[in-house]
Amino acid sequence: MIAPPLPIAEEVPFQAARPGAGAAHVFRQLLRRPNGLVGLAILAVFTVLAIAPELFVGPLETAVTATGPRLGPPSAEFPFGTDEVGRSVLNLTVHATRISMVIGLLATIITVGVGAVLGILSGYVGGRFDSTMMRIADFFLVMPTFVLAIILTAIIRDVLGTGSKEILGMRLSLLVIVVVIGLTSWSSTARIIRSQVLSLRERAFVDRARVVGASAGYIMRRHLLPNVMNLIVANAVLTFAGAVLTETTLSFVGLGDPFQPSWGQLLDAARSVGAPGLGKWWYFVPAGTAVVLVVFAFTLLGNALDEILNPRRRGRS
Amino acid sequence: MSGAAGRVAGRRQWPLPRDADPDAPLLEVEHLTTHFRLPNATVHAVDDVSFRLNDGEALGIAGESGCGKTTTALSLVRILPSNARIVSGTVKLFGIDLVQKSPAALRRYRWREIAIVFQGAMNALNPVRRIRDQIAEPLEERLQVPRRDARKRADELLELVGIPRGRGSAYPHELSGGMRQRSMIAMALACDPAVIVGDEPTTALDVMVQAQILELFERLRHELGLSLILITHDLSVIAETCDRVLVMYAGKVAEEGAVSTVFRNPRHPYTGKLLGAFPNIRADRRTLDVIPGSPPDLREPPKACPFAPRCPMARDLCREVMPPEVTLPDGVRVACHLWPAGSDGVTPAWTTPSKPQLEIGADAGVAAGADAGAPARDVA
Secondary structure (H helix, E strand, C coil): CCCCCCCCCCCCCCCCCCCCCCHHHHHHHHHHCHHHHHHHHHHHHHHHHHHCHHHHHCCCCCCCCCCCCCCCCCCCCCCCCECCCCCEHHHHHHHHHHHHHHHHHHHHHHHHHHHHHHHHHHHHHCHHHHHHHHHHHHHHHHCCHHHHHHHHHHHHHHHHCCCCCEECCEEHHHHHHHHHHHHHHHHHHHHHHHHHHHHHCCCHHHHHHHHHCCCHHHHHHHHHHHHHHHHHHHHHHHHHHHHHHHHHHHHHCCCCCCCCCCHHHHHHHHHHCCHHHHCCHHHCHHHHHHHHHHHHHHHHHHHHHHHHHCCCCCCCC | CCCHHHHHHHCCCCCCCCCCCCCCCCEEEEEEEEEEEECCEEEEEEEEEEEEECCCCEEEEECCCCCCHHHHHHHHCCCCCCCEEEEEEEEEECCEECCCCCHHHHCCCECCCEEEECCCHHHHCCCCCCHHHHHHHHHHHHCCCCHHHHHHHHHHHHHHCCCCHHHHHCCHHHCCHHHHHHHHHHHHHCCCCCEEEEECCCCCCCHHHHHHHHHHHHHHHHHHCCEEEEECCCHHHHHHHCCEEEEEECCEEEEEEEHHHHHHCCCCHHHHHHHHCCCCCCCCCCCCCCCCCCCCCCCCCCCCCCCHHHCCCCCHHHHHCCCCCEECCCCCEECCCCCCCCCCCCCCCCCCCCCCHHHHHHHHHHHHHHHHHHHHHHHC
């Protein structure tokens, strides 16, 4: 369930990608579409929760500071009930937003960054570099990504150690998840961008740039990149949704970081105390709903962006 | 004309190439031959073409599609497809032979000395970049001008070709076809090149816009002392813009000379046919004088006159012997048996074909028989 491939056929016949598609213009277009508007609204709410969870539910509760009953049902004091040590599930779910979103964001940056750079390089340089890169990409495409992610997580943790070391202010185990998601999902982005670059590089303006004296770097940066920007943006949004899901899944099978709550952690904790079997639905429904909502929002947004930026779909909706 | 190098140096900031010969003509092409290699054949796209471009002159290259016009022009600075190769000949710019230059050394000349206005401006412009930035590109990438200065210069260039400064921030799709072509011209002018090659610069434009673009070329020639090679199949464009015309057929020069002389008195039957195939807006409605047949297959170029099978004047001689290029007294160079060496340029060698064209097949049969006979004799 990593980075669902874009609903864009390979080799989109090139039409003048709508130029002048400045950020402001795209934003206005987004607000005009129901799917874009709803997606943005849901994400805005979660972004605010991720930035300042304390404002809404106070500091993160721990087993020590917990005040509620064990696995208490929703009440006025604990709207989403409590967990097995008496922490408010609402508090945990809101605090988990940040970890899930940050992991999603970082994983997306890595995925799309690596995918875009390798896709453009591969498509433009061609030759042996291209075949090597694409064989590597194929490897990651055909591997069941989730199995690969589980194995990689275990290996990377073993190599780097699991202690409480921090890199870039993040606990190592979270970074591991980010790296794993990036490693397993860059390939589809790279493939999509490469295929577009393959058709772009045959276009007259690339030839002209070469004749005019532009270096390969300049052509890739200033001619090809702007032309595949629409693919990159739409892809990034869908990758984000995939990354949140992957993080949740990895945490759910116990490969997350127990010290920082994420939605996956919560679901894992709920499973380990047997909440579903005991009928304590309030323990896992909030986190599950949050995951579904974020993924849903990103999918809506991704589709809306695709409609706006993809010349093939433009004007059809 | 001597002093071409000095005049070019005088009107621009960038230095000339170091080994430029001040007394050499601007551009001199001699015996240029370019082949395309196909999987199992070689296309003789340009075959022994020579011409000269003087400083400040406009030369038109005319001919049907596939006769080697564009390949000739692209061979000048070797912007050819990867399967093309210049087999022989020289291209001398300020006396420097560009054919001998390594690909790396040749880059010094592309766009800086010989710039090209490409066919189809819409395709040659990146749809998602502002035209100002695209025009600044050769300055930035070729002459290492800082980006800011390059953009300022791009605005000046836009103004020079008649586009208001403010339009520089437009994207190609926001401009009309004429404006796009103008910005391509601005891009070609960016480095003050010694020669500008227009590869069908007006082909996709309507007549009014076409006239404006030609007027622009004309103005730039006078203002900047531009030297121009104009490739087109539209003879009226050449008549309007050029000083001299080079008519090509099947990768070879058919006729070359001053536009007024050649158009008034075409010596090569092909030139005559080409002029006849052109609609005259003032004449009564009539069928155009179409040239029957099609150009020869350049994978196996004919050993004799390539135009003979379509030529109303062809004689046996034409079907057997390749006509040499002959310069007539009035300076017209022509490759046709009608005008043998020493001809006065007024009376052709004959006025009617010796045999009706039906007998071409018979001739071919005789030729084939002769060929077949040779190995047979060897065996005996």
